[in-house]
Amino acid sequence: MQQRAEASPQTMQSTAFGARRPVVYYTDSLIKSVLFLCALVSVFTTIAILTVLLVQSYFFFKEVSLVEFLTARQWTPLFAEKHFGILPLLSGTLLTSLIALLVSVPLGLAVAIYLSEYARRPVRKVIKPFLEILAGIPTIVYGYFALLTLTPLLQKFIPHLAGFNALSPGIVMGIMILPLVTSLSEDALRAVPDSLREGGFALGASKLQVSLSIVFPSALSGIMASIILALSRAVGETMIVAIAAGNLPQLTFNPLEPVSTMTAFIVQVSQGDTPYGSLAYNTIFAVAIALFVLTFILNMISFRIRKTFLAAGGG
Amino acid sequence: MEHYKLQALRQRLYDILFQVLALVGLLMAVLVLLWLLVTVFEDGIGRLNRQFLTSFPSRRAEEAGILAGLVGSLAVVLLTILIAVPIGIGSAIYLEEYGKKNWFSRFIEINIANLAGVPSIVYGLLGLGLFVRWMQLDRSLLAGALTLSLLIMPVVIISAREALRAVPAGIREASFAMGATRWQTIWHHLLPISFPSILTGIILAVSRAIGETAPLITIGALTFVTFLPDSLHSAFTILPIQIFNWISRPQAAFHENAAAGIIVLLVITLLLNATAIYLRNRFSR
Numbered sequence: 039m040q041q042r043a044e045a046s047p048q049t050m051q052s053t054a055f056g057a058r059r060p061v062v063y064y065t066d067s068l069i070k071s072v073l074f075l076c077a078l079v080s081v082f083t084t085i086a087i088l089t090v091l092l093v094q095s096y097f098f099f100k101e102v103s104l105v106e107f108l109t110a111r112q113w114t115p116l117f118a119e120k121h122f123g124i125l126p127l128l129s130g131t132l133l134t135s136l137i138a139l140l141v142s143v144p145l146g147l148a149v150a151i152y153l154s155e156y157a158r159r160p161v162r163k164v165i166k167p168f169l170e171i172l173a174g175i176p177t178i179v180y181g182y183f184a185l186l187t188l189t190p191l192l193q194k195f196i197p198h199l200a201g202f203n204a205l206s207p208g209i210v211m212g213i214m215i216l217p218l219v220t221s222l223s224e225d226a227l228r229a230v231p232d233s234l235r236e237g238g239f240a241l242g243a244s245k246l247q248v249s250l251s252i253v254f255p256s257a258l259s260g261i262m263a264s265i266i267l268a269l270s271r272a273v274g275e276t277m278i279v280a281i282a283a284g285n286l287p288q289l290t291f292n293p294l295e296p297v298s299t300m301t302a303f304i305v306q307v308s309q310g311d312t313p314y315g316s317l318a319y320n321t322i323f324a325v326a327i328a329l330f331v332l333t334f335i336l337n338m339i340s341f342r343i344r345k346t347f348l349a350a351g352g353g
Numbered sequence: 354m355e356h357y358k359l360q361a362l363r364q365r366l367y368d369i370l371f372q373v374l375a376l377v378g379l380l381m382a383v384l385v386l387l388w389l390l391v392t393v394f395e396d397g398i399g400r401l402n403r404q405f406l407t408s409f410p411s412r413r414a415e416e417a418g419i420l421a422g423l424v425g426s427l428a429v430v431l432l433t434i435l436i437a438v439p440i441g442i443g444s445a446i447y448l449e450e451y452g453k454k455n456w457f458s459r460f461i462e463i464n465i466a467n468l469a470g471v472p473s474i475v476y477g478l479l480g481l482g483l484f485v486r487w488m489q490l491d492r493s494l495l496a497g498a499l500t501l502s503l504l505i506m507p508v509v510i511i512s513a514r515e516a517l518r519a520v521p522a523g524i525r526e527a528s529f530a531m532g533a534t535r536w537q538t539i540w541h542h543l544l545p546i547s548f549p550s551i552l553t554g555i556i557l558a559v560s561r562a563i564g565e566t567a568p569l570i571t572i573g574a575l576t577f578v579t580f581l582p583d584s585l586h587s588a589f590t591i592l593p594i595q596i597f598n599w600i601s602r603p604q605a606a607f608h609e610n611a612a613a614g615i616i617v618l619l620v621i622t623l624l625l626n627a628t629a630i631y632l633r634n635r636f637s638r
Contacts, residue, residue, distance in 0.1 A: 274472025
């Protein structure tokens, strides 16, 4: 009996396997631990971001009250007479971002509807890579374009336009976020079940009627999610505004004037030789935490909307 | 009857009108892109010569070059790849193949999605606080690479996870059925199969890292560097910062330098993007 068992190839294999097994097993669990540590890096990144921002802005808020930070209407931390009201930076950020949305949302939605409802495969194969090229251009290049190409052109049509202004970087930012709006909205439109479209066609509706009055409303929450994400991207965009908007914090919603944004201010201070631990140095962390909170809220809203949209079967 | 025919005709017209409208919009975007490329090319091509590629920055525009920026960019990005890619793929493997579906993996997942949405300049401040000050790496190549690594890590993780998820479950089951352990399955089957799509994600992330300017400005990469980095602790500059510096100057001669630098930067990033798009179209379906 035993002899037979030893002779059988199966037992041989299982002995061989049994002898090897512990080594493999330990390697496997060791590797698992290493991979787990890799996954923890992202958690530590978040903790580190929060710690750095909170600690440095704690020093800032020891000298400047939160009320002044949120309500004062002037932002002059680098001047002799210092004011620390973030509202001018916020208005500049919102102004340039809204201009960007005005450019990218109508165009992006039209293209998204075209891609998802009309375009045939070969056409998509040309358009998609084009959008990816647009998304792959470094923002510094867009900044150059806004300051040295678009602004001089716009000045021919708008005589009062300042050399640095909110309009030109806003428009260029709109082109930059166009691929994001388009591809996320297209995903939302594609998630709408075909049965809804077929229902519309069965009632004799044209393609445009189906697209605009059935597919588009069904995908609306997914589209909203993509627009909010694009807004968050525009709010966090740095180099285009740092180059072309003028670094002049003004509480204005006039797109023809120079403005500054939260991101541009951080770049402006980082370029100079601001001593470590000075109030000006800590200022950029206070601005960064405002920026972080703003984009975090926008991202969260977008994430939530998309999740419920997908959970509802995209309809 | 006539009425309905007319209506159908009208709807058909609207249909065509909309398509024309969308295509005209798209065409405008294409024209803007072309316009951008053409102006940059026109402005910069005159400065793009051997001297420009092999010179350090200078107070005289016609003597300045991008050598320090170009070498600095390549060095930072190479280091970034060495740091971010293994860790990024590692966490993707853990989350996709090992992680159980519990609150912790959901938490990590949401966390990574959030990190992907954090503005790049905030990563710059993280690098400034964590690497430059707290770890006292100063304004070094290593500090820059670590900062960029954290910045592109979410992108690497997300794309590597998608690549692993796309591997059919049958492959895993077949491998397990042959008695392979999980790691053997991953190493011998899942990674080779998903390699092209993982590579695509990495190339896109690298292309992004090369173009990033703001985070390295905040950690204090220099703008006037007349030497090449020789160690991890060496000070450095990168091509986009050099370009930014030239754009910020009032003289037109420096703007030409900026445009010439942009041509070099665009060639690098567009080549990387084109490779990624090609790889994806080649290997996906």
